[in-house]
Amino acid sequence: MFIETKELTKQFGGLAAVKNVDFAIEKGKINAIIGPNGAGKSTFFNLVSGSYRPTSGQVFYKGENITNLPSNKIAKLGVSRTFQTTNLFEQATVLDNVIVGHRLRTQSNLLDAVLRTKRYKREEKQCRDKAMEVLDFTGLTHITDQLAGSITQEEKKRVAFALALATDPEVVFLDEPAAGINPGETEGLAELMKKMVKKGITVCLIEHKMQMVMKLAEKIMVLNYGEKIAEGTADEVMSNKKVIKAYLGGDASA
Amino acid sequence: MGPLQKKHLIITGLIILAGIFPFINQNDYWLHILTLSFIWMIAVYGLNLLAGYTGYLSLAHAGFFAIGAYSLGLLTVKAGINYWAALVLSCVITSVIGFLIGLISLRTREHFFAIYTLCVGYVIYLVIDKWDSLTGGVRGLIGIPAPSNIGPLSFESTLSQYYLVLFFLLATIFVMYRIVHSLSGRTFIAIRNSEELAGTIGISTMKNKLVVFVLSTFFAGLAGALYASFIRFIGPDIGYTTVIFDLLTYLLVGGIGTLAGPVVGTMLIVSVSQSLQFLQDYRMLIFGPLLTLIIIFYPRGIVGFFSDWYRKRQSTKLQSQKKKQVKSNMDDEDLHEDRVKEG
Numbered sequence: 288m289f290i291e292t293k294e295l296t297k298q299f300g301g302l303a304a305v306k307n308v309d310f311a312i313e314k315g316k317i318n319a320i321i322g323p324n325g326a327g328k329s330t331f332f333n334l335v336s337g338s339y340r341p342t343s344g345q346v347f348y349k350g351e352n353i354t355n356l357p358s359n360k361i362a363k364l365g366v367s368r369t370f371q372t373t374n375l376f377e378q379a380t381v382l383d384n385v386i387v388g389h390r391l392r393t394q395s396n397l398l399d400a401v402l403r404t405k406r407y408k409r410e411e412k413q414c415r416d417k418a419m420e421v422l423d424f425t426g427l428t429h430i431t432d433q434l435a436g437s438i439t440q441e442e443k444k445r446v447a448f449a450l451a452l453a454t455d456p457e458v459v460f461l462d463e464p465a466a467g468i469n470p471g472e473t474e475g476l477a478e479l480m481k482k483m484v485k486k487g488i489t490v491c492l493i494e495h496k497m498q499m500v501m502k503l504a505e506k507i508m509v510l511n512y513g514e515k516i517a518e519g520t521a522d523e524v525m526s527n528k529k530v531i532k533a534y535l536g537g538d539a540s541a
Numbered sequence: 542m543g544p545l546q547k548k549h550l551i552i553t554g555l556i557i558l559a560g561i562f563p564f565i566n567q568n569d570y571w572l573h574i575l576t577l578s579f580i581w582m583i584a585v586y587g588l589n590l591l592a593g594y595t596g597y598l599s600l601a602h603a604g605f606f607a608i609g610a611y612s613l614g615l616l617t618v619k620a621g622i623n624y625w626a627a628l629v630l631s632c633v634i635t636s637v638i639g640f641l642i643g644l645i646s647l648r649t650r651e652h653f654f655a656i657y658t659l660c661v662g663y664v665i666y667l668v669i670d671k672w673d674s675l676t677g678g679v680r681g682l683i684g685i686p687a688p689s690n691i692g693p694l695s696f697e698s699t700l701s702q703y704y705l706v707l708f709f710l711l712a713t714i715f716v717m718y719r720i721v722h723s724l725s726g727r728t729f730i731a732i733r734n735s736e737e738l739a740g741t742i743g744i745s746t747m748k749n750k751l752v753v754f755v756l757s758t759f760f761a762g763l764a765g766a767l768y769a770s771f772i773r774f775i776g777p778d779i780g781y782t783t784v785i786f787d788l789l790t791y792l793l794v795g796g797i798g799t800l801a802g803p804v805v806g807t808m809l810i811v812s813v814s815q816s817l818q819f820l821q822d823y824r825m826l827i828f829g830p831l832l833t834l835i836i837i838f839y840p841r842g843i844v845g846f847f848s849d850w851y852r853k854r855q856s857t858k859l860q861s862q863k864k865k866q867v868k869s870n871m872d873d874e875d876l877h878e879d880r881v882k883e884g
Contacts, residue, residue, distance in 0.1 A: 336741055362743035374735035378849075387727040391743025397752060400723035401716055411724060434852070454742050 288347065289314040289489060290335065290366075290458060295344035297330050297513075304330040306513040307344070312458065312506075317484055318491040319504035321524075323533060327513040328493045329371070332460050336368045337361040363391055367456035369447040371463045377436030381427060381446055382418055384435050388453025389417040414453075421452040424486075425479060441472040448479065458489040465496050477503050501525065509533070559707055569699050576703045578811045579710045580768050585791050585803035586713050587760025592789075593798035594721060595753045596733030597650075600785050601642065601658035604665030605758040607780025609635045609765025611669060614682040614775050624689040628766050635762025636755050643754035647747065650736075662785055670777040681776035685769050702771055709767060713760060714800075721800060729753055733798075790828070794835055796842025805844055 290312040297305040305327040312318045320328045333339040335346055337358035345354045353361055375384050393414060399407035422431055425445045430438055435446065444464055451459050461480070465473040477499055480490050494500045500507065501521040509517040509524055511533040517524050524530055563572055584606050592598045612631035616622045622630070642661055649657050669676050676682065688696035688705060696705055720726050728749055731739040736746050769775050778784075795806020810828070817824045839846040 358740035359743050359745045362741055368741050374738050376730060376734045387731045388742050390724055390728055393724060395724060397725050400725045401719045
């Protein structure tokens, strides 16, 4: 199994935001997590990427238990993520924002920086090249020199993708990548995700835009009140009574 | 001339000006004020790296400044160590204490960090004030020697001390420039931007924050040590809370998170405050509102204001150039079409 959670639980006081969730993310596919607001999707992401410590349960990445690792160590193993709100440094250029994404693959320290050693120069170039590569991959070469504060919402999303990709990940978690952008642009982002999978990067996303998820995802998990209520392909999930009930409310048979 | 060359020219000009200033103005009083400003600038640079580039506003830095000053004073006066060894040791002592305090204080964030470090700074002041047998308490420490000679170089006169401090200031600025324009600097800025995001792109936030904290206390300690050997007398009030707010004012007015900010802010406030000397403490009636206005309208200070303005001008220039290009391309095409028609 690529990434696997076992009875993953996160308790906030008396509220179980995520409850006993077993889920496996399949390598080389687009996986998706859906569910109504407050279902615990983002919490699930935070647990897997190390932003939160689970109350109980485990997370495995390629057979290794990563449950209690801090997020920076998980990132080094090849797990990357984006956030719902894109936190870019608006006074810096797009390129400058992305360069730091490859920092985790470099060794140089402050002394190298002050003395501008050979190692430093090599690694600085390495980070710059990586940034250009991922900006090209995400289709942003035309705005590399623009300030991050002056680009469109869709471009910001793409920069966030680029930043996540600059860490050389094997799997990328995308938290609502299509929130706040129009249908045409959503299409473009969907293409980008497909391109990532083609390149061998596993994708796992949270998304509210059902059309997009159903078209895109090969494996879907549905959360409701922190619990997994369904799992499978788009068709399987859509015909699941529990899912219909969770989304539309009331009795499924009605 | 490109903008980079222009920048280099300005910087070289300023360094030369600082170098020849004592020959232009032979007033010892001004030399004294300027040397003091340079010392403050070194401390402000330390604070800037932490508060401006990493996003952790420490209010304990007057305390670290005092630790540096007292370390030098005690090592030279009471232990009788050679000045230069004492200078290095003072920086080391300050950094070690900084490391220990950083370990604890960096577990807090934002305003909690500010309040915690404010308390730390005050505790440092109290320790210096009350530990009579070591620090001399309120009487202070007198008879601190001037820097000892290096070969034929003597540092007894105000002029030579001016150059010594200028040397340390330039070294500080050089180190800051290199750090800020490096992968490490980018790492710190990423932490300032969003610690959560920094963590998920593989940055060990605690380690980096601690490195910055120690480094910034190092510079505060260096400034303190230079202060002690320049003024030759120190009292506990150099670690008092008002000092950190002075440093912070220099930083905020000049521009927090900018490289030139500490120089601009310190020079401006010190010179204005010198020329308003006759108003005594009523000067604060001018500084207070001024500071408030700057924070509201120019959160990145005077330097931030100018760099934003410069950038805006550049980008409008670029856009109008592009427009012109597009237009001329279109004209070319029109011409081409005309020719085709004629042909």
